Amino acid sequence: MFRMPCQPRKGWQQLATEFGFHFHTMYGEPYWDESAYYQFSLQQIENDIEDPSAELHQMCLAIVDEVVKSEELLEKFCIPSHHWDLVRDSWHRRDPSLYSRLDLVYTGKGPAKLLENNADTPTSLYESGFWQWLWLEQQVNAGVLPRNSDQFNSLQEKLVNRFKEISYHYGIGQMHFACCKDTAEDRGTVQYLQDCAKEAGLAADFVFVEDIGIADTGVFTDLSDRPITDCFKLYPWEFMLNEEFGDLLSGANVNWIEPSWKSILSNKALMVLLWARFRDHPNLLPAYFAGDAGADTATGKWIKKPIFSREGANISLIDNGHEATLSPGPYGEEGYIVQALAPLPVFDGNHTLIGSWLVDDMPAGISVREDNTAITQDLSRYLPHIIL
Amino acid sequence: MSNNTVKELSNEAQPHTRKRSTINVAKMRKSFALKPLAVGVAGVLLSACSDNRQDAKIYTSVDECKQDFPSAVEKCEAAYQTATSEAMRTSPRFRSEYDCEHEFGPNQCQAVNTNNGSFFMPFMAGFMVSQLLSPNRYYSQPLYTSYSYNSPFRSRWVTADGQVFSGDIRKRNYRVRPDSFKPKPTVNRTMKRGGFGSSVRAKSSWGSSSRKGSWGG
Numbered sequence: 110m111f112r113m114p115c116q117p118r119k120g121w122q123q124l125a126t127e128f129g130f131h132f133h134t135m136y137g138e139p140y141w142d143e144s145a146y147y148q149f150s151l152q153q154i155e156n157d158i159e160d161p162s163a164e165l166h167q168m169c170l171a172i173v174d175e176v177v178k179s180e181e182l183l184e185k186f187c188i189p190s191h192h193w194d195l196v197r198d199s200w201h202r203r204d205p206s207l208y209s210r211l212d213l214v215y216t217g218k219g220p221a222k223l224l225e226n227n228a229d230t231p232t233s234l235y236e237s238g239f240w241q242w243l244w245l246e247q248q249v250n251a252g253v254l255p256r257n258s259d260q261f262n263s264l265q266e267k268l269v270n271r272f273k274e275i276s277y278h279y280g281i282g283q284m285h286f287a288c289c290k291d292t293a294e295d296r297g298t299v300q301y302l303q304d305c306a307k308e309a310g311l312a313a314d315f316v317f318v319e320d321i322g323i324a325d326t327g328v329f330t331d332l333s334d335r336p337i338t339d340c341f342k343l344y345p346w347e348f349m350l351n352e353e354f355g356d357l358l359s360g361a362n363v364n365w366i367e368p369s370w371k372s373i374l375s376n377k378a379l380m381v382l383l384w385a386r387f388r389d390h391p392n393l394l395p396a397y398f399a400g401d402a403g404a405d406t407a408t409g410k411w412i413k414k415p416i417f418s419r420e421g422a423n424i425s426l427i428d429n430g431h432e433a434t435l436s437p438g439p440y441g442e443e444g445y446i447v448q449a450l451a452p453l454p455v456f457d458g459n460h461t462l463i464g465s466w467l468v469d470d471m472p473a474g475i476s477v478r479e480d481n482t483a484i485t486q487d488l489s490r491y492l493p494h495i496i497l
Numbered sequence: 498m499s500n501n502t503v504k505e506l507s508n509e510a511q512p513h514t515r516k517r518s519t520i521n522v523a524k525m526r527k528s529f530a531l532k533p534l535a536v537g538v539a540g541v542l543l544s545a546c547s548d549n550r551q552d553a554k555i556y557t558s559v560d561e562c563k564q565d566f567p568s569a570v571e572k573c574e575a576a577y578q579t580a581t582s583e584a585m586r587t588s589p590r591f592r593s594e595y596d597c598e599h600e601f602g603p604n605q606c607q608a609v610n611t612n613n614g615s616f617f618m619p620f621m622a623g624f625m626v627s628q629l630l631s632p633n634r635y636y637s638q639p640l641y642t643s644y645s646y647n648s649p650f651r652s653r654w655v656t657a658d659g660q661v662f663s664g665d666i667r668k669r670n671y672r673v674r675p676d677s678f679k680p681k682p683t684v685n686r687t688m689k690r691g692g693f694g695s696s697v698r699a700k701s702s703w704g705s706s707s708r709k710g711s712w713g714g
Contacts, residue, residue, distance in 0.1 A: 128526055154516065238518070239520065242517065242520060246522075259516050261517075265520050267518075280674075280675070280676035281676060281679070282658075282660045289694060304524075304525070308524070314659060318697075319690075319691055319697075320690055320691075322689060323687065323689050323690075324685065324687050325613060326682060326684060326685065330684050333589065333591075336681055344693065344694075345696075351696065352692060352693050352694070353693075354692030474516075
């Protein structure tokens, strides 16, 4: 695993406009950064990332199966009790999932460590599935990269196939896609998924989450008053369950993607259960509910993070019992977990995080993000990678 | 990497030699302008490969159906009735005649008044029938077409939920998946919007207000 400086493609910004990649620069800072790339060996990809990702995913599913059977655990996971049936039923029906991203600390040597599972609303999909793929094609054709360069990236192909399976599973030819207003990044991610769904033969309609309506007949509607029966939503389940329309979910009878059982996987309490059930697994970090007896945070370095949080908000570092806030934020009312600190590797002064993608249960590629600080937040940069 | 390699399908026999998707780059271009979302019923071909497809035929009148099935005229009548009542229930609805005609063309829309209010919907332009002679059940559903230059449905067959059939309206014979006939739930009117999204407003009030970040992760 190396970080290699590289000449950016001439006029790639123009190309980004042509392809609808509108969030390569965010908050006035570069987000897509092709002034360098990461290089992995095939062994690193296959042995250290691909295989462990498949295994970690199966371990996570085992936890879901345990949590839905235990009211105590559902409570620990902060699933509102009046939604337990919704979540349980969705799991017992095996409602199909689309994708997820495991965030891994990987230094190039030794086992990758799972930081968290973005199983409900992962973003940076377009730049992973398509844009870094295009970068590689063009840089190889331009002779900038060796001809035998490869990339761990079968995302788009697998997403299209998965949409075919989902359309077959539910017997549908049409789906809605939803995300929140005012975020180009989320809209871009959802547009990409719409494109993949269309490629799979589905009609892909869009509605903003805020515009979803409830009809007299109890079904959710889009802005044209058409019923929403099957819907991909880039919107967290923990929000949906607790909002006004949350109580109408069971009556509205929507096949959601991701399904509601994903609320258990995208929850940081998952990390605690994983450690409890698969203790000392090489790809896991010790993790406990904050304040639990097992959590010996008086010694060593621990990261404390909210059960629900996004984009690295509300994180603190506990160093031999002394807590220091690393990032502020609006989360934490549901409680915290502590996780043993696994520092991100530093390449040329950049802290590097690997996102390992799965489509359903199949490893499908990686993304590499860099940050100037030790916590990857929403100002991190996305860098492409190659296998050589 | 040559263009040939790009088009090459991934080789199942050698799973470790290639970790990359095959992607049609041209399809990913977005140079066209997106339609307004409120009206945008995404068009897509119904030709996705599938194994359990069945023969279906589109008629523009009951008589056309009767000509095909002289021994089952009453079934044609019933299939037509099924489609018209389904159209009343599920057809695209518009608040104004202008919006409806924008999508379906001049004089292609009717006003409907119900207890729940009034709206405009396109006329049913045809109905699709499958397995009419099956002793178990036949399938029938309403279809629409557009005469509007603004519409992706122009001169094409389209279902109530916006699935567009391949070819133009002269094409009458298709092989479709049984789920093409799956009935959609009824919507008379939307009572309320905005019941999702409040958490975002709450969490957004934190931090620098100029930032509107992703709610994904």
